[in-house]
Amino acid sequence: MNLDKNEIREQVKQLLSTYPKLNIVKSDNSTIHLAGSIYVYRNALNYTVQKNYMVEITIPISESNTLPKIRETGNVISDNYPHRYQNGELCLETETSMRLRFIDGLDLVAWMDEYVEPYFFSYEYYTRFGKYPFGERPHYLDGIINTYQDIFHTTDFIETSKLLIYAAESVYRGHATCPCGSGVKLRNCHGKYILPFALDKRKRNIAISDLNFIRKEISKYE
Amino acid sequence: MISVFERQTDILKLISQLDISPTMYKNAEEKYKSLAAFLEKNGILADIYPQGSFAFGTVVRPSANDPNANYDLDFICQLRITRDDIAPSKLRQDIEDALLSSNVYGGKLIKCGECFTIEYADISGIGFSIDIVPAVDESQHIKNELFKLSNNPLLIDTSIAIPRENGKRNYNWITNNPRGFKKWFDDINKPFLDYNRDERRAMIFENNQTLFNSVDDIPSVLEHSALQRVIQILKYHRDMYYKNLSVENHDELKPISAIINTLAAEIAQNASPASDVFTLLAYVLNTLDIYGMQQTISFEEFRQNHSTCTAITRENGKWLIQNPANPQDNLADKWNSNANIPKMFFKWVTICHKDLIESMKLSDHQFYTEMSNAFGEENVRSNWGSKYTTSSPKPINTSVVSKPYRAL
Numbered sequence: 001m002n003l004d005k006n007e008i009r010e011q012v013k014q015l016l017s018t019y020p021k022l023n024i025v026k027s028d029n030s031t032i033h034l035a036g037s038i039y040v041y042r043n044a045l046n047y048t049v050q051k052n053y054m055v056e057i058t059i060p061i062s063e064s065n066t067l068p069k070i071r072e073t074g075n076v077i078s079d080n081y082p083h084r085y086q087n088g089e090l091c092l093e094t095e096t097s098m099r100l101r102f103i104d105g106l107d108l109v110a111w112m113d114e115y116v117e118p119y120f121f122s123y124e125y126y127t128r129f130g131k132y133p134f135g136e137r138p139h140y141l142d143g144i145i146n147t148y149q150d151i152f153h154t155t156d157f158i159e160t161s162k163l164l165i166y167a168a169e170s171v172y173r174g175h176a177t178c179p180c181g182s183g184v185k186l187r188n189c190h191g192k193y194i195l196p197f198a199l200d201k202r203k204r205n206i207a208i209s210d211l212n213f214i215r216k217e218i219s220k221y222e
Numbered sequence: 223m224i225s226v227f228e229r230q231t232d233i234l235k236l237i238s239q240l241d242i243s244p245t246m247y248k249n250a251e252e253k254y255k256s257l258a259a260f261l262e263k264n265g266i267l268a269d270i271y272p273q274g275s276f277a278f279g280t281v282v283r284p285s286a287n288d289p290n291a292n293y294d295l296d297f298i299c300q301l302r303i304t305r306d307d308i309a310p311s312k313l314r315q316d317i318e319d320a321l322l323s324s325n326v327y328g329g330k331l332i333k334c335g336e337c338f339t340i341e342y343a344d345i346s347g348i349g350f351s352i353d354i355v356p357a358v359d360e361s362q363h364i365k366n367e368l369f370k371l372s373n374n375p376l377l378i379d380t381s382i383a384i385p386r387e388n389g390k391r392n393y394n395w396i397t398n399n400p401r402g403f404k405k406w407f408d409d410i411n412k413p414f415l416d417y418n419r420d421e422r423r424a425m426i427f428e429n430n431q432t433l434f435n436s437v438d439d440i441p442s443v444l445e446h447s448a449l450q451r452v453i454q455i456l457k458y459h460r461d462m463y464y465k466n467l468s469v470e471n472h473d474e475l476k477p478i479s480a481i482i483n484t485l486a487a488e489i490a491q492n493a494s495p496a497s498d499v500f501t502l503l504a505y506v507l508n509t510l511d512i513y514g515m516q517q518t519i520s521f522e523e524f525r526q527n528h529s530t531c532t533a534i535t536r537e538n539g540k541w542l543i544q545n546p547a548n549p550q551d552n553l554a555d556k557w558n559s560n561a562n563i564p565k566m567f568f569k570w571v572t573i574c575h576k577d578l579i580e581s582m583k584l585s586d587h588q589f590y591t592e593m594s595n596a597f598g599e600e601n602v603r604s605n606w607g608s609k610y611t612t613s614s615p616k617p618i619n620t621s622v623v624s625k626p627y628r629a630l
Contacts, residue, residue: 041613041615041616042615042616042617042618043599043614043615043616043617043618044617044618044620044623045466045620046466046595046598046599047466047595048591048594048595048599048615049615050587050588050591050615082628082629083626083627083628083629084629085629086629090626091626091627091628091629092624092626092627093624093625093626093627094627097624098624114619114622114623114624115624117618118618118623118624119624119626121618122625122626128573128595129466129467130467130566130569131467132625132626134620134623134624134625135625136625136626136627136628137625137626137627137628138628139627139628139629143627143628
């Protein structure tokens with residue numbers, strides 16, 4: 001989460017006051033473990049979820065890139081729901097998407113608000129209507145590419161890859177031609193979506209590491 | 223906690239608002255009677271009678287999401303001749319010519335596969351249209367065939383033949399039997415309607431004293447038995463649920479009203495006529511849930527364990543819900559070409575049970591939330607106000623929302 005320990009402890013305090021039925025069950029130098037129930041009362045698309053969920057949350061406090069993790073422990077989420085890892089952790093979103101948001105200042109309460117609660121909402125909505133209210137990410141590489149498609153506002157795989165390579169490896173020049181192939185200057189085309197990667201080294205590092213991962217995985221098939 | 227009885231009464235209040243109002247009923251009646259008079263003047267002797275929900279007393283204002291939705295009522299226009307006397311395209315043409323020649327009907331006529339739609343001006347703000355299906359009496363030899371095939375042969379005599387378009391202005395006959403269907407339904411509904419009837423009629427009279435001179439003037443179509451209320455609740459819940467499924471195909475997947483009418487009535491035959499609405503609803507839903515077992519077990523196994531359950535069958539993998547008045551009409555025809563239809567139907571049954579029966583055990587606030595999900599927040603809020611809760615959920619910002627990532 002790239003924050004210092006005091007700041008994270010302050011965020012945990014806010015989290016506990018927002019969710020009074022969550023408690024710290026363990027705390028050491030590297031992580032804080034929370035457990036208890038959270039009350040989700042959210043609405044979208046003419047549907048409301050109002051329910052308590054038993055959860056365990058692990059919050060990293062070492063100054064690493066690790067993200068907070070959450071497991072649902074009340075056996076509400078069905079075993080065949082595809083958005084959960086085998087160890088029980090909920091697949092809230094791609095790491096890319098969440099990391100970028102944390103860099104933009106997402107705190108733990110907002111993480112619950114934007115990722116955890118909508119995750120439970122998506123689950124209940126899916127159970128009722130058989131479809132995802134806000135869509136879903138495909139698994140593995142496709143999910144990461146899909147995340148960049150959202151970031152760059154693209155649909156085509158090749159176009160997305162070119163923009164990702166540019167974001168990871170090139171020096172941003174607004175007057176250069178946009179790598180998407182439109183022939184338009186970058187600043188008048190996909191520039192506004194690429195610029196954040198040029199302005200923030202941490203974001204660029206995310207793009208670099210995703211690109212390396214994609215290249216490595218694709219090379220396995222070549 | 224607000225009592226179960228009061229909660230159920232509140233739901234019934236919500237449902238009764240979707241009824242056709244007595245004013246609207248009188249209006250519709252006048253309209254189809256004057257249409258019959260007009261045709262007669264033009265040399266076409268016809269009986270015009272309601273079919274579908276208007277005939278069954280189970281009207282639910284359509285497009286439940288839109289409180290300003292139109293009433294769309296269905297009528298049969300049956301000429302006093304038989305199928306042997308006229309060609310289907312001639313029947314269509316005669317009715318069309320007559321309607322087009324009129325100042326009243328000509329301008330607002332829309333043609334469709336089996337019917338003509340006449341759109342009327344709004345009445346006290348509510349749009350109103352009627353569908354007229356031209357028909358003639360079915361020929362005797364076809365009735366004889368149907369008689370042999372039918373489980374309810376006494377209903378067959380009212381069978382009619384309807385021209386259906388099978389290409390550009392090319393029509394062939396199809397058989398149907400809306401009067402038989404109504405008779406079948408009315409026979410089952412009668413004991414439910416008789417139970418507490420005077421009390422119910424007195425209530426309608428009290429609320430509509432300007433319209434009726436006495437209790438005896440109230441047409442039976444304005445009364446609602448527990449069975450009719452169950453059907454209305456199911457239809458309304460269906461409209462709201464399927465609307466949320468997906469914009470493109472919800473109409474394709476939605477169970478047709480004739481299926482709901484048939485199954486509810488078929489199942490209600492084994493229930494006590496003194497059942498209150500929600501007891502009957504629970505009974506219907508539980509029985510439908512049993513029928514759902516045919517999705518996973520073989521027809522033979524199902525028949526062995528549930529020999530009395532015959533309203534929905536799946537012999538040799540083929541879904542069949544027979545129209546009780548027309549042995550050639552499989553109401554579940556579409557279920558056999560799109561497996562999602564039965565799948566969603568039985569899922570919807572489970573959700574109805576959860577929303578309308580299990581929710582009675584929840585706290586007031588949660589009950590309110592479930593009802594908002596079932597019947598629409600706006601509807602529930604405008605009817606019940608803050609009786610059950612004063613808080614409202616936090617909206618999810620759908621423009622920046624997260625998408626769950628699929629694990630391996």
